[in-house]
Amino acid sequence: MPTTIGGWCHIDSGYAVEVMGTAGFDWCCVDTQHGLTRAGGLVGALHALEASGCPGYVRVGANAHAEIAHALDAGARGVIVPQVSSADAALAAVAACRYPPAGQRSWGPVRAKLRPTRPEPGGLDHEAGCFVMIEDRLGLDAVDAIASVPGLTGIFVGPADLALSLDGDPYRAGADSTMEAAARIAKACAANGIVAAAFAGGASQVGRWQQAGFTMLAVDADSTMLQLAARSAASVARAVLAS
Ligand code: 3PY
Ligand code: MG
Secondary structure, three states: OOOEEEEEEOOOOHHHHHHHHOOOOOEEEEEOOOOOOOHHHHHHHHHHHHHHOOOEEEEOOOOOHHHHHHHHHOOOOEEEEOOOOOHHHHHHHHHHHOOOOOOOOOOOOOOHHHOOOOOOHHHHHHHOEEEEEEOOHHHHHOHHHHHOOOOOOEEEEOHHHHHHHHHOOHHHOOOHHHHHHHHHHHHHHHHHOOEEEEEOOOHHHHHHHHHOOOOEEEEEEHHHHHHHHHHHHHHHHHHHHHO
16 A cells, blocks of 8 residues: 655644645645644635645544534544544544444535535445544553454554653654554554554654554644744844854
C-alpha cells in the first residue's frame, strides 16, 4: 500500500484550509480537538477542501457519538477519534460511524442528499473512515483488542500524547521509546488488515514512520508550518539588515 501524506488544519479560516487543500497533500484533516475550528465552521472547512479536490477528514474533539455523527453528516470523508484506550471505546466510535445494523448512527444525510444520486446507508457506511487514536499506555496495552474491532478503518498514533503517557514528556514524540511503541501499533494494524496512521510531526520525519510500518502520515499542522516559516523570514530579514 503506498504511503499517503496529509495536512493538518488548526487555523479556523476557509482560506487557510484552501491553502492546505491545494498544497499537494493526499488528504487533509480539520482538527476540532486542538485546532480552532468548531462545529459551526466545519461545513465551510470541508467546502474549502472539496473545492481544492482534497479529501477532508475531521478529528473530533472526543469519542462522543453526536460529535462523530455530526462530522460525518457535515461531509467528512472520515473521522479521527482521539484518546481511545480500550476495545469498548473503539466499538463505540465505530457504532457512531455506521448505520444499523452494523452500528447506531442516526439517518440524517444533510450533505450527502445534495448529491445527484440518493444516498444509501450501506454506501455511506462504506465511505466513512473510522480511525481511533492510540495515545496512552492503556491503549497501547489494549492494541490487539482495539485493532480487531470490526468496522475499524485504522489506528492513528498521536505520538505527543503517547510520549506524555509513556515518558511524562510530549517532546519525546520522536524518541526511540515512542517509536518502538508506535511500531507495535503498526504491527497490530497489519495483522488485522487495517491502516496504520500517525502524526509524523514534520516532513523530515516521514521516512522513519514509513519504516516503522505506517502508510498514512499527517506531515504537520498549518499553525506549526506558518510559525516556522514566519520566524525564519523574520530572522533572515533581521540578519540581512544587520549585515
Ligand atoms: C498527538 O501527537 O498526541 C496528536 O494528537 C497529534 O496531533
Ligand atoms: Mg494527541
